[in-house]
Amino acid sequence: MNNRQLFLSHLAQTTDFPLLIEIEKAEGVYMYGAHGEKYIDLISGIGVSNVGHRHPKVLSAIHEQLDKYLHLMVYGEYVQSPQTLLAKALSDTLPSSLNNVYLVNSGSEAVEGALKLAKRYTNRREIISCVNAYHGSSQGALSIGGNEIFKRSYRPLLPGVRNIEFGSIAQLTHITTDTAAIILETVQGEAGIRIADSSYFQALRRRCDETGTLLVLDEIQAGFGRTGKFWAFEHYGIVPDILVCAKGMGGGMPIGAFIADKEVMAVFKNNPLLGHITTFGGHPVSAAASLATIKVILEERLIEEVDNKAELFKSLLIHPRIKGIRNKGLMMAVEFDSFDVLKPIIDHAIANGVITDWFLFCDDAMRIAPPLTISNDQIKEACDIILRAIDQA
Numbered sequence: 106m107n108n109r110q111l112f113l114s115h116l117a118q119t120t121d122f123p124l125l126i127e128i129e130k131a132e133g134v135y136m137y138g139a140h141g142e143k144y145i146d147l148i149s150g151i152g153v154s155n156v157g158h159r160h161p162k163v164l165s166a167i168h169e170q171l172d173k174y175l176h177l178m179v180y181g182e183y184v185q186s187p188q189t190l191l192a193k194a195l196s197d198t199l200p201s202s203l204n205n206v207y208l209v210n211s212g213s214e215a216v217e218g219a220l221k222l223a224k225r226y227t228n229r230r231e232i233i234s235c236v237n238a239y240h241g242s243s244q245g246a247l248s249i250g251g252n253e254i255f256k257r258s259y260r261p262l263l264p265g266v267r268n269i270e271f272g273s274i275a276q277l278t279h280i281t282t283d284t285a286a287i288i289l290e291t292v293q294g295e296a297g298i299r300i301a302d303s304s305y306f307q308a309l310r311r312r313c314d315e316t317g318t319l320l321v322l323d324e325i326q327a328g329f330g331r332t333g334k335f336w337a338f339e340h341y342g343i344v345p346d347i348l349v350c351a352k353g354m355g356g357g358m359p360i361g362a363f364i365a366d367k368e369v370m371a372v373f374k375n376n377p378l379l380g381h382i383t384t385f386g387g388h389p390v391s392a393a394a395s396l397a398t399i400k401v402i403l404e405e406r407l408i409e410e411v412d413n414k415a416e417l418f419k420s421l422l423i424h425p426r427i428k429g430i431r432n433k434g435l436m437m438a439v440e441f442d443s444f445d446v447l448k449p450i451i452d453h454a455i456a457n458g459v460i461t462d463w464f465l466f467c468d469d470a471m472r473i474a475p476p477l478t479i480s481n482d483q484i485k486e487a488c489d490i491i492l493r494a495i496d497q498a
Contacts (some may be wrong), residue, residue, distance in 0.1 A: 297467025
C-alpha cells in the first residue's frame, strides 16, 4: 500500500473528502509534494508557521535540546531551562500583570486550563463567550464555542455557558457578578476575521472590572505578530486577566500556554494540591523551539512589515468576484458570494501551487495567513495564482 492508501486505511479521518496532498518537505513559505509539486503555504498550517517552515534558528534550538534531554518529569516538578527561559521571554513581551506562565501542549488545552483557573479563582461557575467563537474541540473548549453545528452532537456539555455577540457593547450587560470569566478571541478567526473596535474592548474591560469577572483573551491565532503587534490586544489599550496562546508560538512544534498574574495562578497550588496537571506540557524540545521562535520574531523584526505586506495583498487581490477583504495584519479573509463560488477557486489555486482555505463558520471567504517571513515577490506570485484561479473557476 502507498502512503495515500495507508492514510485512508489507518489514520482517523475527520471528513469524507480530505485534501490528500502528500508533502515530502517544507521550508520557508514553501511545501514540496512527493512528485515535485511546489506550493506556497498561504495559511501557515492554520496560523502555526509564523516564522516559516523549518526556520534555521528554530531547527538549531531543537537540535541543541535533543542532545541534552527530552521528557523528564510531569510538569512543574523539575527545573528545566527551556521552560524557565521561555516563561521569562513570554513575560518580557507582556504587561507586568501577565507574569506567570502555565505551559501546555495545544490551544485547546490552554483554554481548558484558563477556564479551570477562572472558576477556581473567582469561585463562580458562569462562563460567557461569543457567537461564532472557536476555542478548540475538547469538551470544555467545545462547550464555550459559539456555533451550535459543532456542539449539538456532543451534548450535554458544560452547564452555565452563555454566548453574546462579539463587538456588541449593549450585550456586555450580560456580564454580572455571577460570571467567572468572559473568554473571547481578540480577533475572531473561524468566524471569518471579525474585528471589534477599541471602544468595545475598553467597555469590556470596564465591565469586567465592575463585576469582578476575569477577562480571558484567546490569541491562539492572533498572537506572535500575526496582527502587526506581538499580541493583538496591544491594538486596543487593554490588558486581559488571562491570556491564551498556542499555534504560532512553537515555530512548528506543539505547545501552548495560559498566562496570568502569579497571585491568580497560585490557586492551583492548594484545595486541591496539584490543581492542574499535565504530563507533556512544556516539553523541553517544544519549549526550546518556542524560545527560538520569539527571538526570531523580535530580532528579525518581522512584525514591522506585517501591515505593509497585508496592504500589498489587498492592493493585488482586486477582481470583480472578490467582494471585499477583512483583515487585522496578516489575518485575512477574502470574501466571495458563496462557498459554491469559493471552493473551485481554492481547488484551482492548490492545483496551481498556492494553499488557501476557508473558515469553519464563514465558508464564503478565503483564508490568507501566510508566514510573516513571506517576501513581497512571493506575495505577488501567490496573488497572481489566486487571480488566475478565480478566472479558471
